[in-house]
Amino acid sequence: MNPRLYAVEVLLQLLPGAHSPRSLTTLLAKPLSDKLSQAFACELIYGVTRWYQCLTTIIQIHLHKPLRKKDRDIHIILLLGAYQVFFSKQPDYAVVSETSNLSRLRYKPWAVGLVNALLRKLYQQQNQKNAHIAHIAHTQVEYLNPKLAFPNWIKNNIERSYPKQATDFYQTNLTKAPLTLRINHKHISTQAFLVNLLDNGLQARCGELTNTSVTLSESTTPVHTIPGFNQGQFTVQDEGAQLCAQLLQPQPGERVLDACCAPGGKTTHLLEQCAELAELVAVDSSAKRLTQTQENLDRLDLCATLKQAAVEQLDDWWDKTPFDKILVDAPCSGTGVLRRHPDIMWLKKAQDVPALAQKQAKILRSMWQILKPRGKLLYCTCSVLPQENVELIQAFVAEKTDAHVLTVNIPWGITQTVGHQLLPKIGAYDGFYYALIQKN
Template structure:
């Protein structure tokens, strides 16, 4: 099967109804499409399908007499994609409906083609009333699960609508110039000469911004390791770590290695990249090799240093803690379909365990940077506050970033602040 919409419907059904990750589903289905334009459409459909699933899946409950999720998951996903084409991608009505009906046939569901046509036509007739009903609730207005919409409103009442709206806007592509192999100015010049629209980031020394995603592997300088893909919010970690030549550094929970590589690009440090998942650790090695960097790679649990630590303390520790990823929904829209309210307490317990276990490894005068890509206070301020209460010797350093806002014991970048992903930072110092 090479029908783009049919393939996208199969992939989306796996993501939304069977719990597959968007990345895995895309990697499984996209290679069947030879034309780059078809692959681009496939990617847009799956991404926006996951992003807007909770809005248009709810619409199907109003449009269908009998649900199709269980008996015909791919057809149900195809109907959601029909609405995505009409409402989000703004495709011409006739073309979107006709192509979606044809995709039902490509799914070998010819008897469902008439239903697909009827449902999409009904949407067009009743569009105003149906949209009003969906807009009446935050979860269907912004396509966020109800528990998360409630949590955002609780933690960030003045910003809740803006945060959820930002989650549904395609983010820019951000690169990080590898100063070990080039300069940002030289890389900008090379990319512009190749026809790319690029600009510097306003406050990140290594940041480069493109307005839209593209295949970075085809860009000049990729094969030579002149840059890496990394959102600007994540690039701030290197600034806060304040590394300099000769320091010993631990990057805990390091995969896929973006922050570790950035630290190595900034200074000649002895860096240990710690990762508990051997499969994910392979990505660290791949990134180090392409960028021409070297680090010690250790497979181990950050919460059990006795199993891997050699007894030498670190001058800097970066804890990129496992978290809900609620700050990066605009880049990883499938997270909103898979994350559950019950996950938060479990993640916070893991974050506390890691922070308590690694603190004794920090040398006097050292600095520990605690990071999550979450915007929930239970994973951020609450974890850091509880830790500080248990460690009288620890001190929270005061700092600000040009984007975001104070979060009491740290700094919170909310999704969309400075056109960045959502990320929390706290800096802890040991006298």
């Protein structure tokens, strides 16, 4: 299939206006057979999803009359074209002819001329030196302001919560996420792993937060080609996510619970960090994701007790033996990982946040019941929204007289009244929140 057409069909099922919008993870589950075509299609899909709002404004300015609802596919073809005009290195003539031809492939030959003319106009304005036209081109650049790319439910929250960091936040989330690995020190040291990478022509650097993390210079490196993959020397995991096991510090003989475990990124890390646990119980509500957890455990030759259940429904899975340590990696808005999942911007809505916070509080209260006295619980999310993080933990410790929030030492990010917030950083970690709570 033509990669541009594939991109249009994916975007039709995701962007605002889709009947029942689906996530990129679901939509990209059936990739094109040719790897280069798939990589090109993904570049377009992720780019248009990130810049959707800005590109729509630019197109609307240039259209004489709005497109009809039933011509949403033509709107998406125009978005795809505009994205290529501003961000791709493809030659102008190829972009104009290949993109306008998509209208024909969507059985709307009447739109070929419209797309062709609009893209030519954008290129012309991009290239013109004439003062008047340059002014218009400048206006376009203004519309490509990172802040304008985000929906209001995110923007309002960020402006209110992190006014000083807001500009960096927008910029970071429009930049590609890095490829970070967690090195399994049971097999190889970080230094030896780095030397192997260099010997194989791969550039990389150590992380800033953990001694297990290595970030590759080239984020598109296929994971299975990295030396040590088959030997289980590493797992793909963001550096912020790697902090969780480090903060919880599982010890020999302890019974540990990974409360929302799938697909097992942190489950495998807890086991790599301490092989002599009494037991690691890992619960998740999704059967499909638990299968992935088992596959990850198998690849790394690790063992955990997996249970499929809504973890807060204790009667469905708990054997009445309390835990020494509990990790609650709660389901959340994902606003700390927007650069990896830009579809979140259009799939989630403002009203989802209070509903998520309610679910998180329910899970947290339930997990507190099954934590031993003096036990520790690490609550974390890949969210940057205070409602899911600091505000939720503040309310929890106000309600529980036996809950005491411990200070965590993290050199970067923002120390909150309770817990610690990382905001995503270009070329480094994702946005994460951590609160380590001890039961008195």
